[in-house]
Amino acid sequence: MIKSWLERFIDEILKDNKERYTVSGGMAVSGPIHIGKLRGEVIYPSIITRYLRNQGKEVRHIVIIYTQDPLKAKEPLVTKQFIEKWKGVRIINVEDPEGCHNNWVEHFYEKYEQSYEEFGITAEPIMTHEIYEKNERMKEAIKIFLTKRKEAREILNKYKGEKLAENWFPLKPLCKNCYNILTTKVISWEGEDVEYECNKCGYVGKSKINEGKLEWRAEWVALWYTFEVDVELYGKDHAAAGGSRDSCNELYEKLFNKMPPKGFAYEWISLVKDGKREPMGSSEGVSFDIDEWLRVGKPQALKYWYIVMKAKTHLDFDPSRTIPLIHEEYDKAERIYFNLEEPFAKDLKHDIIFSYIAANDFNPPKKIGLQIPYSLMAILVQILPKENKLEEMIRKLRRMKIINDGIDYEEERKLASYIEKVTYWVNKYAPANIKIKVQYEVPENIIKELMDNEVKMLKDVYNVIKNWEGEINKLETEIYNTIKANNIKPNQGFAILYKIILGKENGPRFVSLVQALEKDTILNILSKVFK
Numbered sequence: 376m377i378k379s380w381l382e383r384f385i386d387e388i389l390k391d392n393k394e395r396y397t398v399s400g401g402m403a404v405s406g407p408i409h410i411g412k413l414r415g416e417v418i419y420p421s422i423i424t425r426y427l428r429n430q431g432k433e434v435r436h437i438v439i440i441y442t443q444d445p446l447k448a449k450e451p452l453v454t455k456q457f458i459e460k461w462k463g464v465r466i467i468n469v470e471d472p473e474g475c476h477n478n479w480v481e482h483f484y485e486k487y488e489q490s491y492e493e494f495g496i497t498a499e500p501i502m503t504h505e506i507y508e509k510n511e512r513m514k515e516a517i518k519i520f521l522t523k524r525k526e527a528r529e530i531l532n533k534y535k536g537e538k539l540a541e542n543w544f545p546l547k548p549l550c551k552n553c554y555n556i557l558t559t560k561v562i563s564w565e566g567e568d569v570e571y572e573c574n575k576c577g578y579v580g581k582s583k584i585n586e587g588k589l590e591w592r593a594e595w596v597a598l599w600y601t602f603e604v605d606v607e608l609y610g611k612d613h614a615a616a617g618g619s620r621d622s623c624n625e626l627y628e629k630l631f632n633k634m635p636p637k638g639f640a641y642e643w644i645s646l647v648k649d650g651k652r653e654p655m656g657s658s659e660g661v662s663f664d665i666d667e668w669l670r671v672g673k674p675q676a677l678k679y680w681y682i683v684m685k686a687k688t689h690l691d692f693d694p695s696r697t698i699p700l701i702h703e704e705y706d707k708a709e710r711i712y713f714n715l716e717e718p719f720a721k722d723l724k725h726d727i728i729f730s731y732i733a734a735n736d737f738n739p740p741k742k743i744g745l746q747i748p749y750s751l752m753a754i755l756v757q758i759l760p761k762e763n764k765l766e767e768m769i770r771k772l773r774r775m776k777i778i779n780d781g782i783d784y785e786e787e788r789k790l791a792s793y794i795e796k797v798t799y800w801v802n803k804y805a806p807a808n809i810k811i812k813v814q815y816e817v818p819e820n821i822i823k824e825l826m827d828n829e830v831k832m833l834k835d836v837y838n839v840i841k842n843w844e845g846e847i848n849k850l851e852t853e854i855y856n857t858i859k860a861n862n863i864k865p866n867q868g869f870a871i872l873y874k875i876i877l878g879k880e881n882g883p884r885f886v887s888l889v890q891a892l893e894k895d896t897i898l899n900i901l902s903k904v905f906k
């Protein structure tokens with residue numbers, strides 16, 4: 376058995392054989408928290424944390440919220456006027472652009488924290504403005520940077536294209552006059568005080584060393600020191616050889632005499648929308664938000680996707696396609712875990728099972744739950760009556776033999792939530808072919824236009840469906856062959872079938888439509904053609 380990539384990484388951590396570990400991640404709150412950010416900064420670290428805890432280790436898992444950062448938002452996330460007004464101000468002091476929360480951080484971060492529990496996230500959030508203000512170890516780290524600033528400068532200059540000046544200070548004080556934290560410059564430093572000048576408003580004044588913000592790489596290292604971080608992953612932008620992670624590692628080793636945290640780089644996720652493909656990014660507002668995921672699907676399915684696809688894979692996320700796909704892959708993993716199915720490639724079995732268990736926070740269900748493919752559900756929710764949806768759905772699933780035994784309260788609750796989520800997806804993201812309206816009466820003009828061989832084909836398909844015993848793939852092959860046997864091209868044949876049932880030339884996978892509408896309904900519609 377070859378261990379999963381994530382297990383192998385955790386084995387490396389365990390080699391240090393410590394009793395206590397700190398796992399860290401970071402969140403820049405430059406805009407909405409999208410699912411891509413969740414991947415490397417909290418989901419993988421939460422899984423690592425749980426795994427280590429299961430090995431008997433004591434683990435502190437933190438997520439650093441960069442509230443001491445200046446505003447970096449761009450249009451169209453906020454207006455030009457907003458940017459002009461707030462640029463350079465710490466986001467903890469920036470107003471909520473929509474006016475519904477106390478400030479920027481609450482608007483773009485705190486509301487997402489409510490989603491954390493559903494994702495099984497183990498992190499304790501820590502805000503940088505509070506660390507600067509209160510943490511003595513952070514103050515110590517700032518002093519180390521100020522004392523060893525020449526050495527820090529030499530190290531950073533080895534990596535940076537643009538060299539830092541001779542009189543460089545790794546600290547930007549917060550301007551007491553205009554609240555800017557970007558535009559200040561240290562003039563002198565003594566003990567815990569610095570004198571600074573603000574380029575924006577011209578103010579010259581004094582501040583405490585912990586009332587500012589370290590240069591971002593210095594800050595990253597200072598946070599490792601403050602929390603004695605053992606594990607931290609990083610986005611691919613920091614990963615290149617000679618990139619920022621390497622420079623931070625060297626700063627930590629040389630200035631602090633410490634071993635840098637273990638970690639790996641994780642890839643971005645692109646949002647595919649209206650034919651365009653853009654990497655998700657908060658400050659530009661290219662985002663599929665984490666709470667939006669909870670409106671369309673199961674958190675376990677997204678976690679499974681992230682684990683099984685590995686950190687180094689760039690992922691494309693097209694809400695109209697990827698959401699059903701991820702859920703169906705997750706269902707398949709569940710069947711493999713419960714030994715009801717074998718994977719396509721045998722050597723993937725362990726990887727799939729590990730990813731499934733990890734996606735369930737190492738506490739997978741005792742028995743397999745109700746499985747209804749997402750794309751089938753997308754049809755079902757559209758043909759159910761508006762009233763008593765859940766009861767009607769259960770009745771339908773019994774007739775479809777998807778529910779064979781009783782259904783307990785827990786399953787019923789899950790089913791209700793699934794109906795709600797898939798309905799939301801259909802209304803907001805489903806592609807046109809998935810949206811359907813069944814015509815129980817076939818319009819006369821459609822019947823009149825049919826050629827003789829097409830009517831014959833429909834009769835044959837009618838008989839195939841009539842004799843069908845419930846195996847989906849078999850039905851698909853038989854319908855396909857029946858269409859061809861009547862000298863009609865398969866896509867043309869399916870177009871005719873869709874036209875009769877849905878009044879348009881495309882639709883969801885045809886056999887799923889048959890399954891959802893059920894045999895009698897389909898036969899009844901088809902029979903209208905040759906009555």
Ligand SMILES: [Zn+2]
Nearest residue numbers: 471475476482
């Ligand atoms: Zn708000």
Ligand SMILES: [Zn+2]
Nearest residue numbers: 550553573576
């Ligand atoms: Zn100022």
